[in-house]
Amino acid sequence: MAAVSVIVHLEGGRERTRRCLEALAALADEPAFEAVLVDDASPDLGELLGGLSGDVKVLRNERREGFVASALRGADAAESDVLVLLDDAALLAPDALSPLIETLTGAGGREAALATDPAPSPLPDTASYPRCAAAACAVAVDGPKTQGGLGFSAHQPGTHPTATHALALRRADADSLRDAAGAAPGFELAAICTELARRGRVVTVPTALAAPATAAAAARRAPGEPAELTVVVPTLDATASRVRACLAAIAANTPAPHQVVVVDNGSPPQGFTAPVNAGLRAVDSPYAVVMNDDVEPLEGWWEPLRAALDEGAAVAFPQTVEGAMRDDFAAWCFALSARTIAEMSHAPGEFLDPALRVWFQDTDLLVRLRALGRPPKLVRDSHIRHALSATVRAEDPALRAWIDRTIAADRAAFQRKHPTVAVTA
Numbered sequence: 130m131a132a133v134s135v136i137v138h139l140e141g142g143r144e145r146t147r148r149c150l151e152a153l154a155a156l157a158d159e160p161a162f163e164a165v166l167v168d169d170a171s172p173d174l175g176e177l178l179g180g181l182s183g184d185v186k187v188l189r190n191e192r193r194e195g196f197v198a199s200a201l202r203g204a205d206a207a208e209s210d211v212l213v214l215l216d217d218a219a220l221l222a223p224d225a226l227s228p229l230i231e232t233l234t235g236a237g238g239r240e241a242a243l244a245t246d247p248a249p250s251p252l253p254d255t256a257s258y259p260r261c262a263a264a265a266c267a268v269a270v271d272g273p274k275t276q277g278g279l280g281f282s283a284h285q286p287g288t289h290p291t292a293t294h295a296l297a298l299r300r301a302d303a304d305s306l307r308d309a310a311g312a313a314p315g316f317e318l319a320a321i322c323t324e325l326a327r328r329g330r331v332v333t334v335p336t337a338l339a340a341p342a343t344a345a346a347a348a349r350r351a352p353g354e355p356a357e358l359t360v361v362v363p364t365l366d367a368t369a370s371r372v373r374a375c376l377a378a379i380a381a382n383t384p385a386p387h388q389v390v391v392v393d394n395g396s397p398p399q400g401f402t403a404p405v406n407a408g409l410r411a412v413d414s415p416y417a418v419v420m421n422d423d424v425e426p427l428e429g430w431w432e433p434l435r436a437a438l439d440e441g442a443a444v445a446f447p448q449t450v451e452g453a454m455r456d457d458f459a460a461w462c463f464a465l466s467a468r469t470i471a472e473m474s475h476a477p478g479e480f481l482d483p484a485l486r487v488w489f490q491d492t493d494l495l496v497r498l499r500a501l502g503r504p505p506k507l508v509r510d511s512h513i514r515h516a517l518s519a520t521v522r523a524e525d526p527a528l529r530a531w532i533d534r535t536i537a538a539d540r541a542a543f544q545r546k547h548p549t550v551a552v553t554a
Contacts (some may be wrong), residue, residue: 132160132206135225137215138199140448141171141377145342147489149218157223160183167199172425173381196317197310200508205305212300219294222338229297229337232267241369253315264328269295269339290321290331314370358387361408364422365395373422400486409470421461423516433510443503444467447511458505460491461515487535489543496547
């Protein structure tokens with residue numbers, strides 16, 4: 130049986146994932162390990178993960194579950210007594226596993242500490258862990274990668290253990306992961322460190338190095354090739370994980386030459402219409418797509434939309450899978466041509482009606498297109514995922530209050546503009 134199970138949470142990004150897998154393949158032969166890869170409903174890793182073999186288990190979440198839930202699923206599937214959790218497809222140095230395991234099970238580990246405890250037990254309660262000074266968590270330290278290959282340079286001293294990209298724990302302590310379930314995205318390993326500290330020492334292991342799997346930027350098309358498509362992504366936070374997932378899915382699943390316009394309008398929030406109109410004013414390609422920041426286009430999504438536009442549709446929108454869908458106009462993702470932008474805008478430079486800031490601008494567009502006899506066309510051969518307007522469901526009290534007030538004002542403005550149209554939302 131493998132001495133350690135390495136659990137990797139994957140959200141997408143083929144290049145980053147490939148580099149993580151290369152680092153796993155380069156690990157020393159001893160100790161023996163198994164890799165447990167949890168594909169957290171990624172939009173672009175199916176082909177890459179499907180070709181793996183050997184001591185690798187690939188688990189797939191049908192819906193995005195997050196780091197902690199994925200780690201728990203990986204722990205359930207693991208066969209080893211020691212688990213190593215990697216954050217965001219991190220890279221482990223080739224010799225990282227041995228010192229992590231030794232910290233937990235060798236000198237200074239729980240087994241050694243329990244041997245000298247006056248009243249040892251196979252699984253002492255939480256309060257006894259600090260008394261016996263056992264290690265409950267072994268933390269890898271940041272080892273910045275050198276240029277080229279998978280080489281690591283020496284870690285920077287003074288790094289706090291909660292800033293780790295990889296940590297080791299016993300499978301017997303995997304239940305502690307549930308207590309970290311409320312951690313903010315990106316801070317899950319820090320929360321796990323905190324929970325494990327209730328059971329024993331969190332030990333930094335300076336000889337175990339890990340680094341984030343940052344992928345070098347590279348041209349995906351021939352330099353200078355004109356873009357066919359411009360994707361406009363309005364967001365309140367361009368650094369959010371859902372935006373990264375959206376952009377990764379666009380890059381992975383859009384073979385046509387394209388460019389992306391991300392409009393961050395979070396300082397202060399301006400709603401949906403203003404950033405969309407600003408993004409569409411920047412379009413210099415034959416086609417454009419407006420996409421919520423919580424949308425992930427799937428393989429083969431663009432070509433059917435382009436075909437529908439070429440056949441005469443003014444606006445075309447894809448089928449949403451694994452979530453709510455509406456057949457009249459699912460405006461969280463829609464495609465249009467430059468001609469549509471020029472001929473069917475609400476006003477010059479304003480494709481959507483700026484009087485409708487957060488809500489009802491899609492309904493207004495639907496009414497206008499129906500009046501022209503050219504309603505939006507649903508293209509069922511084009512598929513996306515959608516988190517159902519995560520931004521509009523924001524939990525921040527001030528933002529939530531502003532959204533609610535603005536939606537109420539938008540409803541009144543829409544009813545004044547279209548008094549005969551029933552409002553159901």
